[in-house]
Amino acid sequence: MPAPTSAPRTLYDKVFDDHVVYSGSGDTLLYIDRHLVHEVTSPQAFEGLRNAGRKVRRSDCTLVTVDHNIPTISRKNFKSISTFIGEPDSRAQCAALEDNVKEFGLTYFGMDDKRQGIVHIIGPEQGFTLPGTTVVCGDSHTSTHGAFGALAFGIGTSEVEHVLATQCLPQAKSKNMRISVEGKLAEGVTSKDIVLHIIGIIGTAGGTGCVIEFAGSAIRNLSMEARMSICNMSIEGGARAGMIAPDEITFTYLKGRPLSPRDGEEWDKAEAYWRTLKSDAGAKYDIEVEIKAEDIVPTVTWGTSPQDTVGIDGVVPSPESFPEAQRPNVVRSLQYMGLEPGTPMDQVKIDKAFLGSCTNGRIEDLRSAARVIIASEKNGGPSKVAGHVEAMIVPGSGLVKQQAEAEGLDVIFKRAGFDWREAGCSMCLGMNPDQLKPQERCASTSNRNFEGRQGAGGRTHLMSPAMVAAAALSGHLVDVRKLTGTHGGEDGGLKITSYSDYLTPVTVPAPAVEPTEQTAQGQTPVKAAAAASAGLPKFTVVKGFAAPMWEANVDTDKIIPKQFLKTLLRTGLGAALFWPLRYDVKTGEEIPDFVLNKEPYRHSSLLVCTGPNFGCGSSREHAPWALNDFGIRCVMAPSFGDIFKNNCFKNGMLPLELPQADLDALYEDASAGLELAVDLENEVVVRPNGKPAVPFKIDAFRRHCLLNGLDDIGLTLEHRAEIEKFEEKRSAVWPWLDGVGYAKKGQKVIAVPVGGAKKSATEW
Ligand SMILES: CC(C)[C@H](C(=O)O)[C@@H](O)C(=O)O
Numbered sequence: 006m007p008a009p010t011s012a013p014r015t016l017y018d019k020v021f022d023d024h025v026v027y028s029g030s031g032d033t034l035l036y037i038d039r040h041l042v043h044e045v046t047s048p049q050a051f052e053g054l055r056n057a058g059r060k061v062r063r064s065d066c067t068l069v070t071v072d073h074n075i076p077t078i079s080r081k082n083f084k085s086i087s088t089f090i091g092e093p094d095s096r097a098q099c100a101a102l103e104d105n106v107k108e109f110g111l112t113y114f115g116m117d118d119k120r121q122g123i124v125h126i127i128g129p130e131q132g133f134t135l136p137g138t139t140v141v142c143g144d145s146h147t148s149t150h151g152a153f154g155a156l157a158f159g160i161g162t163s164e165v166e167h168v169l170a171t172q173c174l175p176q177a178k179s180k181n182m183r184i185s186v187e188g189k190l191a192e193g194v195t196s197k198d199i200v201l202h203i204i205g206i207i208g209t210a211g212g213t214g215c216v217i218e219f220a221g222s223a224i225r226n227l228s229m230e231a232r233m234s235i236c237n238m239s240i241e242g243g244a245r246a247g248m249i250a251p252d253e254i255t256f257t258y259l260k261g262r263p264l265s266p267r268d269g270e271e272w273d274k275a276e277a278y279w280r281t282l283k284s285d286a287g288a289k290y291d292i293e294v295e296i297k298a299e300d301i302v303p304t305v306t307w308g309t310s311p312q313d314t315v316g317i318d319g320v321v322p323s324p325e326s327f328p329e330a331q332r333p334n335v336v337r338s339l340q341y342m343g344l345e346p347g348t349p350m351d352q353v354k355i356d357k358a359f360l361g362s363c364t365n366g367r368i369e370d371l372r373s374a375a376r377v378i379i380a381s382e383k384n385g386g387p388s389k390v391a392g393h394v395e396a397m398i399v400p401g402s403g404l405v406k407q408q409a410e411a412e413g414l415d416v417i418f419k420r421a422g423f424d425w426r427e428a429g430c431s432m433c434l435g436m437n438p439d440q441l442k443p444q445e446r447c448a449s450t451s452n453r454n455f456e457g458r459q460g461a462g463g464r465t466h467l468m469s470p471a472m473v474a475a476a477a478l479s480g481h482l483v484d485v486r487k488l489t490g491t492h493g494g495e496d497g498g499l500k501i502t503s504y505s506d507y508l509t510p511v512t513v514p515a516p517a518v519e520p521t522e523q524t525a526q527g528q529t530p531v532k533a534a535a536a537a538s539a540g541l542p543k544f545t546v547v548k549g550f551a552a553p554m555w556e557a558n559v560d561t562d563k564i565i566p567k568q569f570l571k572t573l574l575r576t577g578l579g580a581a582l583f584w585p586l587r588y589d590v591k592t593g594e595e596i597p598d599f600v601l602n603k604e605p606y607r608h609s610s611l612l613v614c615t616g617p618n619f620g621c622g623s624s625r626e627h628a629p630w631a632l633n634d635f636g637i638r639c640v641m642a643p644s645f646g647d648i649f650k651n652n653c654f655k656n657g658m659l660p661l662e663l664p665q666a667d668l669d670a671l672y673e674d675a676s677a678g679l680e681l682a683v684d685l686e687n688e689v690v691v692r693p694n695g696k697p698a699v700p701f702k703i704d705a706f707r708r709h710c711l712l713n714g715l716d717d718i719g720l721t722l723e724h725r726a727e728i729e730k731f732e733e734k735r736s737a738v739w740p741w742l743d744g745v746g747y748a749k750k751g752q753k754v755i756a757v758p759v760g761g762a763k764k765s766a767t768e769w
């Protein structure tokens with residue numbers, strides 16, 4: 006551990022420092038307290054463990070569920086995944102997860118368990134997510150958990166394997182960014198509007214390389230649910246993570262949760278530590294953004310990037326209102342969205358409404374939508390979902406559903422014509438049967454409006470749960486305040502009446518299951534023989550044609566869309582690389598103009614993109630796998646999405662950041678069909694015809710690993726002694742972090758009943 010410094014530190018600095026296992030010339034090795042696992046990004050990781058003969062180091066700190074692939078229809082007749090999930094690839098992925106949790110002995114909330122839900126909803130709900138912890142998941146929206154003052158970030162599948170095997174991750178320190186939102190929110194404005202407004206200002210690359218701390222009075226006044234919605238979308242702002250300092254609101258939320266520290270001495274000790282988790286006065290931030298709460302109005306998106314935001318009182322923008330370089334993107338977005346510049350946003354008609362996802366699938370989100378329905382009815386507005394609209398409400402977890410039903414919210418929704426579903430990711434991503442049809446337009450509480458995100462050709466407008474409810478009732482996007490009235494009041498007029506005026510709220514009884522002690526340490530010793538590196542192809546010189554691209558913010562949904570994430574393999578994705586740009590959605594034919602469909606670029610081994618933020622969005626390692634499988638081993642761009650960049654390194658690929666002028670020159674060479682050579686040994690890109698080479702510098706440790714094809718799990722395991730020492734200290738200083746789980750004392754892990762044969766002893 007480094008000696009604590011006396012210089013003022015940020016919240017992020019503090020949590021980072023408290024998890025340093027080892028700090029050498031390369032990356033720092035960080036200890037990971039909590040690992041959440043879902044079915045999409047884990048099969049190849051478990052396979053990797055199996056192949057290397059490795060075990061899961063801390064099953065007591067690992068929590069697993071299914072969420073992305075599962076249907077959200079009634080589970081009344083649920084017997085098993087294999088009979089319930091119709092789509093073969095989805096079924097296979099979920100079945101693989103169930104086999105893996107059995108084989109590796111992990112705590113799993115399956116479809117017959119009320120605690121199942123979207124991975125980012127269940128962690129906080131269970132008290133698995135705690136202040137001051139490091140939390141990871143093979144999923145970009147792991148940033149959600151930062152709402153508790155945790156350092157929580159998305160990782161790729163290779164890193165999932167790394168954490169399973171070692172409970173550690175090599176990490177470089179990110180920059181500190183603070184976004185302060187001061188003042189009082191206007192009526193009808195919610196945390197979703199805050200975060201959409203922020204992303205509209207900073208852009209989807211605004212937080213690249215940073216951990217954002219959200220601060221200011223408007224943030225401090227938010228509930229935990231609202232804070233989670235904000236941190237959730239830090240990733241849409243390009244950041245590695247978002248954090249909010251824990252306070253009384255956090256402690257009250259956590260008290261009594263199944264995996265929270267136990268009341269009494271343990272809780273007191275934990276709370277005393279948590280109270281130290283705030284930025285010191287005078288702490289330095291690399292970037293500061295200040296936002297006035299009163300400037301924020303109910304906000305919606307008009308385009309195909311989360312930064313394409315506009316107030317509901319605004320109009321669809323025209324390409325001319327953007328800097329010239331951005332215009333082609335804007336034109337493409339408008340075309341995709343089927344929108345005419347100048348159209349008032351509140352005249353945009355919708356076909357579907359979706360309330361759910363890890364951004365807004367929590368109980369408060371459902372309450373907020375229910376209030377709008379009641380208020381509208383009271384004010385003589387629409388009380389039923391518009392005739393041409395299909396609207397669905399998908400609780401984020403079985404427990405959210407149970408709570409909502411206890412409060413009678415389901416009755417309000419069903420009476421108004423909303424479809425009331427079971428927990429899952431649902432239409433946020435459309436990896437399951439809930440999807441938009443081509444050109445269908447959806448008002449959605451999710452977090453991404455990328456092309457094809459909710460279904461091929463589907464059109465997504467992001468907004469708050471209150472705004473989605475209002476749009477569903479009105480049949481078009483609308484200012485929620487038109488339905489609720491503008492009565493003022495503490496929560497922006499949305500509490501003009503309460504659902505409880507209609508129905509008696511019932512509180513769901515506290516969980517019966519107590520967290521129990523568990524033999525965490527040493528239960529999964531790593532065999533020395535197994536620690537040997539699995540090895541990667543060496544990266545020395547890669548020479549060949551370079552595909553030229555100019556687009557900004559090429560997101561991973563574009564590199565490899567959701568329908569290809571159901572594979573259990575790392576290979577075979579090359580044919581689907583850039584699917585939405587490469588093939589016609591309707592006919593499946595190649596689009597002749599797309600670069601990879603032209604000669605000589607069908608044989609590219611390099612890619613030059615002049616637009617920034619390549620690989621932003623989701624954590625899917627499928628993106629570098631697809632590039633690799635196609636034959637592209639190096640992407641050159643001005644900047645990269647953080648998780649994508651890491652994922653490339655983990656696959657022996659080089660994401661090369663270069664200055665704009667150099668990229669422009671390389672783009673020209675590439676466009677002329679000339680070959681380039683990336684020479685890592687000498688750190689130069691060699692250009693054709695004797696043109697001056699482009700020099701570059703990459704981190705020495707990364708370079709060493711690439712040149713030698715080193716698998717960094719093996720490298721981490723060389724620090725076994727330091728890891729064990731850290732674990733000893735962790736048990737002494739933060740004892741509440743050990744032995745979480747649902748096992749009875751003496752039992753190593755819970756036996757998970759897969760397929761509903763018998764109820765888990767831990768069901769509550
Ligand atoms: C499937 C997963 C890799 C992905 C993510 O990382 O975000 C998904 O949750 C998403 O929202 O796109």
Ligand code: SF4
Pocket residue numbers: 072073123124144146362363364429430433434451452
């Ligand atoms: S963003 Fe959507 S798909 Fe991704 S984890 Fe959240 S709900 Fe699931």
